[in-house]
Amino acid sequence: MASRAKATILDIAREAGVSKSTVSLVLQGSGLIRPETAVKVRKAIEDVGYVYNRGAANLRKAHSNVIGMVINDLTNPFFAELAVGMERVFQAAGVVPFIANTAENPVRQEEVLKSLMEQGVAGLIVSPARGTTPGAFRRIETAGVPIVFAMRRLPDSRIPVITPDNHRGAVLATEHLIRKGHRRLAFFGGSSDLVVYHERLGGFLEACETLGIPSADRLIVEGETSRKGGMACLETALAAAESPTAALCFNDAVAFGVMLALRRRNLEAGADFAVVGFDDVTEAEHYSPALTSVAVDTAGLGERAAHVMLKMIQSRTTRAEDHIGAVSLVIRESSGPDRNKQVGDAA
Amino acid sequence: MASRAKATILDIAREAGVSKSTVSLVLQGSGLIRPETAVKVRKAIEDVGYVYNRGAANLRKAHSNVIGMVINDLTNPFFAELAVGMERVFQAAGVVPFIANTAENPVRQEEVLKSLMEQGVAGLIVSPARGTTPGAFRRIETAGVPIVFAMRRLPDSRIPVITPDNHRGAVLATEHLIRKGHRRLAFFGGSSDLVVYHERLGGFLEACETLGIPSADRLIVEGETSRKGGMACLETALAAAESPTAALCFNDAVAFGVMLALRRRNLEAGADFAVVGFDDVTEAEHYSPALTSVAVDTAGLGERAAHVMLKMIQSRTTRAEDHIGAVSLVIRESSGPDRNKQVGDAA
DNA sequence: CGCTATAAATGGAACGTTCCAATAAATCAA
DNA sequence: TTGATTTATTGGAACGTTCCATTTATAGCG
Structure with missing residues (x-):
């Protein structure tokens, strides 16, 4: 089974009887190639069991298509909901978010950020761990990778924040x-x-x-x-x-x-x-x-954060406006005898 | 600030007055280089704000150091706990797990797996989405990438499973x-x-x-x-x-x-x-x-799954034994009047 | 002193892609 | 017919690393 040396673009070029450039074009869905050729190439891809090597591609391409979501506590359903909101947007945009958990530990956060950067992420959405030092993101900023903070902000940072009011x-x-x-x-x-x-x-x-x-x-x-x-x-x-x-x-x-x-x-x-x-x-x-x-x-803020990130990537900027989300009081039983049933108005 | 063209290994070689090979050796912590040289190089790395390009490295290296964790429902605290257990082990092993959520959707799962594979993961731990088709993992198996199922198994698959009894x-x-x-x-x-x-x-x-x-x-x-x-x-x-x-x-x-x-x-x-x-x-x-x-x-099973995965990667095999975790009944109030307070024995 | 053994550092080729400039083939104008 | 234009395809040079085979420096030994 496991065909040894994994197939590359050249293997499928040989298989399909075209050049590697043509295969590359097909892979990127270029309109330049003749439809019949594209079909032939796609068949070869299927036959050979080829898997695209994004690392190699990123060596030449400017941007990768992965976005890192760094969450401070995944076991807190609140943050899980946030992550899910972001995911929805990214999925629709054809971007795959990788989630990493810092467990509220700044050291772990450092590792996770480093790894994500090495992976060549296009952007980072971060809910910073408690006790994050002010300089923790300087590295990333100078590298020109866009960051957005979600739910939490850092004392004196110019990184855009998405947070509720x-x-x-x-x-x-x-x-x-x-x-x-x-x-x-x-x-x-x-x-x-x-x-x-x-x-x-x-x-x-x-x-x-x-x-x-x-x-x-x-x-x-x-x-x-x-x-x-x-x-x-x-x-x-x-x-x-x-x-x-x-x-x-x-x-x-x-x-x-x-x-x-x-x-x-x-x-x-x-x-x-x-x-x-x-x-x-x-x-x-x-x-x-x-x-x-x-x-x-929560999920709405996640979506908003994701949108801001996509916009930043698209316009290759590292700046964006903060977003303060509206809040509302939902009155239930725990705050006292159930006399008035109305819902607090939004901010 | 954002120094334009991002620094490469050659830049820091020039900065430190050594060859790129030396820098590479330092990066990998090779014992071959003289300590003073290593220090010099590390300083240059710091000065230049260099970030390692793992994609480029993986082009030559056999294995990457990222492992994918594919979870079917992150908003379920049960699976979040599982993820946290795995993370603990991976962190100690110097491996960074990337978590991806499938939201119990086989199509989404397909996308996520594809993306993870393209990223060149060393292995995959998967809690398969409900309704996963039997052939969903064939691609990955033939690519020779180790997989472990956690908490859930597929009807007729030979992929190792970590599950409670x-x-x-x-x-x-x-x-x-x-x-x-x-x-x-x-x-x-x-x-x-x-x-x-x-x-x-x-x-x-x-x-x-x-x-x-x-x-x-x-x-x-x-x-x-x-x-x-x-x-x-x-x-x-x-x-x-x-x-x-x-x-x-x-x-x-x-x-x-x-x-x-x-x-x-x-x-x-x-x-x-x-x-x-x-x-x-x-x-x-x-x-x-x-x-x-x-x-x-839960967390223990996560740890076990992580260990099995590490072992598989290390021994470059795609097979491993199933693991059926012991369970115990924890008796509290919901099962009846609080007469007997003992805890059920482990399996 | 010359010789070998060891330690430290190095250049170059390779990895799998993209992209540019160039080619080949087909179409059209004159 | 020739040249210009368009449409498809292609080779080759990057990209940033690792690793092998060498080279150079240092030490050891008779």
Whole structure:
């Protein structure tokens, strides 16, 4: 079976009785070759079991057709949804995205980026790992390879970013809680080495300010952005002197953790303690009680990021505008008794 | 900034005052070069901002260092965990895995495989999409590129498979339910175009047989392998004349769906209807009630698959033994009142 | 000192493609 | 008929690496 030395363009040229140039033209779908010749060549390709060597091709061609998607945590369904959104667009454009996971580890990220670059990617969409150093992408920038950041930004970088309107989302959610009558509020989860954290926390604080919640009645508990982190946050909060009655969580994972911790204490999310999440992952709707959350249109942002990348590649530029995606509050049961059923308006 | 024509090995040779061959040797970490020379060269590499062109290298080298992981559904945390397990091993081996998602679509899978092959991957780990045609991998086999199937197998293929012991897992789970006193049992979710389905259902039926549950008291409901599918299954089952009191679900997603549907009917999983899942995803433990499930050591299977792949590449063979992973039943609340807290023994 | 053995560095050919300039064949104008 | 134009096809020179066979420098030994 396994025909030894793998077939090259010359083998199929010989097989079809044409020159290698002709085969190359056929491969690229050039309109210059006579249809009958093309058919003959394609048959030879099939017969020989030829596989195209893109590495060799890229040696001469300017651009490759592969795009790298670097994701900081694939096990988080949120980022998986993001990846899927991007994929849809790339597929339609005939581009194959390769996904690489950094597991929130900057060192791993470095390796992954290096490898992708060596592979000759046409562009990179990155959701940077926590703790990424500012210079981590300089190498790539000077190489002239377009990059787009998705969901997360770096403190002082000029790389275009596609992100939801975190500030506005946090404002919407916080206002919602205050309007429900809560006067002592908490912000749960996340840590200050993430720019997103500041954006979301900022929105929370602004809404508190505007609606007259004194800073003494705001509790901020940093923590892991996971279920476990959320559970810890709730424990901390309930141990406080004047404990809060409602919390905006950094993301849905934290919110799920909070709800679990509540249940363990025989408290009910919604009735005894209001919980609002962020990101509105698909699970949120199915939880019990269903989680009120800020919907960010994850897949839509993924699509947008992919489009921006394609545009950048096409116009061979390394610059693009940021995109701040609209958000909306999806009100479900976890934020309190089900009195008003309307959905928050989009930003 | 972006130094135009990107630097090659010759540029850095000139910069360092050595020959291109020397640079190549340094790049490969050959012990032949004098340490001081290596240092000089590495400095030049840094100064010039050189990026290695793996495509060019692969033109001469036998093997590339990239391995493709083709996953049928990245949004399913189960497969994401699998991917993460593989990654761990590959990272340690200095190999970079590229992940591609097929979204359970055979056509997409075809594209993805083609692209990966063109990229010159050293090997492929594949969780085949549902409905994959038997011949889909012939191309790759004849090209002599090693493949391993993970979690799923194809009906009549000689490609090595890494999979959990589905049959045994189903037997364990079913026995557990029967020992709890249930006499009318259901098997929920999945469909017969999946080999796994037959394995799991087979275990269920065998256990029923052995422990004397007549076939009239076994209900089999096919359905989507998702929450939604699970909800539908339960409705169907409760509508039956003599409805079952317990169900083994095809996977955890189905089980979650069943529990949601129970809650909507104001029934409690465990007390009113026993539910057992399959795969034991991390969520299972955190659900309420916590889900009894067959643990398959997902990440471990991923690691195993990666190891097998590395071994195949190293020994340049395209054959390897199948690996059937041990499973264990993790008993939690969803399968009935919390009387016995022990964990099922491994297969 | 000359000779061999070892260590370090090197030039050139090859890998599989693309692309340009050139050719060959067919068509048209005059 | 000849030349110009169009249509298909083709050889050869890149592209950036690796690897083999050499060359050059260094050391060892009698």
